[in-house]
Amino acid sequence: MTDYQLRQREYLLQISRAMTSRLDLPSVLRLILENAAEMLRGQAGLIALRQEDGSLQVQASYGLPPDPLHVFAPLLTDIPAQAEREYLIRWTIPNLQMKLSLVVSAIGLGLRQVVALPLIMEGNLIGVIYIFRSQGGAFSANDRQVLASFADQAAIAVHNARLYQQLAREKRRLDAIIQNSADGVMILDPQRRIRVFNHALEEMTGWSAEEALGQPCSRVLALKDRQGEDICETTCLLLQPEPEEHLYVEGDIKRPDGSVVTVGITYSPLYDREGRLVNVIANVRDITRFREAEEMKSTFVSVISHELKSPVSIIKGYADTLRREDAEWDAETLRQGLTAIAEESDRLNRLIDNLLDASRLQASAFKLELSYAQVDKLAEKVVEEFRTQSDEHMFTLDFPPDFPAVQGDIERLRQVLTNLLSNAIKYSPRGG
Numbered sequence: 001m002t003d004y005q006l007r008q009r010e011y012l013l014q015i016s017r018a019m020t021s022r023l024d025l026p027s028v029l030r031l032i033l034e035n036a037a038e039m040l041r042g043q044a045g046l047i048a049l050r051q052e053d054g055s056l057q058v059q060a061s062y063g064l065p066p067d068p069l070h071v072f073a074p075l076l077t078d079i080p081a082q083a084e085r086e087y088l089i090r091w092t093i094p095n096l097q098m099k100l101s102l103v104v105s106a107i108g109l110g111l112r113q114v115v116a117l118p119l120i121m122e123g124n125l126i127g128v129i130y131i132f133r134s135q136g137g138a139f140s141a142n143d144r145q146v147l148a149s150f151a152d153q154a155a156i157a158v159h160n161a162r163l164y165q166q167l168a169r170e171k172r173r174l175d176a177i178i179q180n181s182a183d184g185v186m187i188l189d190p191q192r193r194i195r196v197f198n199h200a201l202e203e204m205t206g207w208s209a210e211e212a213l214g215q216p217c218s219r220v221l222a223l224k225d226r227q228g229e230d231i232c233e234t235t236c237l238l239l240q241p242e243p244e245e246h247l248y249v250e251g252d253i254k255r256p257d258g259s260v261v262t263v264g265i266t267y268s269p270l271y272d273r274e275g276r277l278v279n280v281i282a283n284v285r286d287i288t289r290f291r292e293a294e295e296m297k298s299t300f301v302s303v304i305s306h307e308l309k310s311p312v313s314i315i316k317g318y319a320d321t322l323r324r325e326d327a328e329w330d331a332e333t334l335r336q337g338l339t340a341i342a343e344e345s346d347r348l349n350r351l352i353d354n355l356l357d358a359s360r361l362q363a364s365a366f367k368l369e370l371s372y373a374q375v376d377k378l379a380e381k382v383v384e385e386f387r388t389q390s391d392e393h394m395f396t397l398d399f400p401p402d403f404p405a406v407q408g409d410i411e412r413l414r415q416v417l418t419n420l421l422s423n424a425i426k427y428s429p430r431g432g
Contacts, residue, residue, distance in 0.1 A: 023164040029060035032129065032154045037062055039150065040143050042131040044111060048076050049119075049127040049158070056128065063132075068107045074099040075116070075130060091118055093128075100132075115139040117147050119155035126155060126162075184263075184284030190277045192217045204263065204286050206255035221265070221284070223251030245269070250287065262288045300358070307351055311344040318344075350418075368409040375413065376403045382417045392430045395421075 033045040044063030048056040056076040058069050078094045093099075093116050100114045113133040119126050129151055133139070178185045184201035186194060197212040197220075205212075205220060212220045218232035225231055231251045247267040252260050264287045270279045318337045322329060329337070360366040376399035383395045 023161050025158070025161040025165050026060065028157050028161040030062070032150075032157065033060055033062035036129060036131055036147065036150055036154075039146055040115070040131050040139065041133070041136060043134045044109075044132040046072060046075070046130040046132075047119075047127060048130075050125060059127075064109070071103055071106050074102055075114070076128070079118075079125070079128060092116075110134040113138050115144060115147060117144065117151045119151055119158055121155045121159040126158060129154060184282075184286075186217070186221075186282040186284060188217055188280040188282065190279075192280075194220060195279070201284060204261060204284065205253060206257060206259075217282075221253050221263070223249065223253060223263075223265070225251055261286055262291045304351065304355065308348065311348040311351070314344045315341050315348070354415075368412060370407055370409060372405040373408050373410045373413055374403075374405050375399075378410065378414055379417055382414060382421060385418075386421050386425065389425075393425055393428055393432055 029047050033047060037043065037045045042063075045061065046058055046064070046069075047060045049059045051057055056079060058072060058076075061069055075093070075096065077099075080091060080093070096114055096116060100111060103109075104111050111132040111134050113136070114130055116128055116130045118128050129147070131139075131147065178196060178198050181198060181200055184204050185196065185198045186201055187196035189195055194212050194215055194217055197207070197209040199209075201212070202208055207220050218230075221232070223231035231249055245268070248264065249267075250262065250264045252262050254260055264285045266283045268281045268283075269277055270281060272278050318341050322334065322337045357366060376397070379399070380397055383397060387395055
C-alpha cells in the first residue's frame with residue numbers, strides 16, 4: 001500500500017471521528033464535503049439529501065458559486081433505487097459524465113470529472129455525495145473505494161444530525177405548546193423541584209418562571225384544603241411508596257399579593273425503561289370560578305327551597321283550615337283565606353318563573369322581548385301593588401315629568417323593580 005493510501009486511511013479515520021461528534025446538520029455537511037474533496041484531490045462537491053416527498057435536493061456545496069446550484073438538477077435524476085452497502089463500489093448513476101457536460105455548458109464552470117456515491121442508512125438511500133475535478137485524471141477504483149468508506153461514515157453523521165435536528169424541532173414545538181397552553185403546566189424532577197413552569201402558571205400563581213424554576217413545588221404551589229391543612233405534605237404523589245398512575249387533588253394557593261386561587265391539579269409520573277421515576281408532569285387548572293359557581297348553586301338551592309316552602313306552607317295551612325268539617329266559616333273569613341291562597345299561589349308562580357329564568361340563563365336560552373317602556377309608569381304600578389302588602393313602610397315615587405321612554409323588556413324590568421322593592425321591604429325597619 002502506498003504512502004498516499006496510508007495517509008488516506010488515517011485521514012479517513014480522523015474525519016470520521018470528527019463527523020460523528022457533530023450534531024449540527026449544516027456543519028456536518030460542510031465537513032463531509034471539504035474533507036471528501038481534499039481526500040480525493042477534488043476541487044468542488046455537492047451533497048443532495050432525500051426529502052420527505054422522496055425527491056433529492058442539494059443541501060450543501062463546496063467550491064461552487066451558491067446561485068446556480070439549481071442547474072445541477074440533471075445530476076439528481078435516474079438515481080438507482082438499489083443502494084445496498086455491500087454494492088457501493090459498483091453503484092453508478094446512468095450517464096453521469098454526460099449530465100455533467102450539460103451542467104458545465106450551462107454555467108461555464110471548468111469541471112471535467114465527477115464521482116458520486118450514495119449515503120445509505122439502514123438500507124435506505126438518504127442522499128448522494130458528488131465530488132468534482134477540474135483538473136487531473138478520472139477518478140480511479142481506489143478513489144471510489146475511499147469515497148465509499150467515507151460515505152459510510154458520512155451517512156451515519158448525517159442521520160445523527162437529522163435526528164438531532166428533528167429532536168430539537170420537536171422540543172421547540174413541545175415548548176411552544178406548553179408555554180401557550182391555557183392550563184398551567186409544570187414539570188418536576190424526582191426531588192419535587194420545578195424544571196418547567198409555563199406562562200399560564202405565572203398568571204395563575206403570581207410567580208415568574210425565573211423565580212419558580214429550581215424551587216420546591218410545595219413552596220410555589222402551597223396547596224391548602226378547606227380546613228387549611230397542607231395538602232403537599234399529605235397527598236403529594238412523590239410521597240407515596242407506590243405512586244399511582246394519575247393523582248388529582250384540589251386546593252387553594254395563596255398568591256404573593258394575598259389573593260387566593262382554587263386549583264385542580266392532575267399529577268402524572270413519567271418513568272424510564274428501568275421503572276425509575278424521571279419526572280412528574282402536573283396539569284394545573286384554575287377552578288376558582290367553578291368552585292364559586294358550585295357554592296352559589298348550593299346557596300341558591302338552599303334559599304329557593306326555603307322560599308318555595310314558605311308559600312306552600314301558607315297555602316296548605318289555609319286550605320286545611322277552610323276544609324275542616326267541624327267548623328263553619330263566615331263569608332269574610334272565607335274571603336280572607338281564599339285571598340291568601342291566591343296571593344301565595346301568585347308568589348309561588350313567580351318563584352317558579354324565576355327558577356325557569358335561571359335555568360334559561362344557564363343554558364344560554366334566555367331571550368329579551370325588547371320594546372319601549374315607560375319606566376315611571378311601570379314603577380308606579382309596582383309600588384301600588386306593594387302598598388297593599390305593607391302598611392309599615394313608606395313608598396315614594398320621584399321621577400321628573402319629562403322622563404323618557406327606554407328600550408327594554410317590560411316584564412323583566414317589572415321583575416327587577418319587584419325584586420328591589422321586595423328586598424327593601426324585607427330589610428328596611430318599620431317606618432322606613
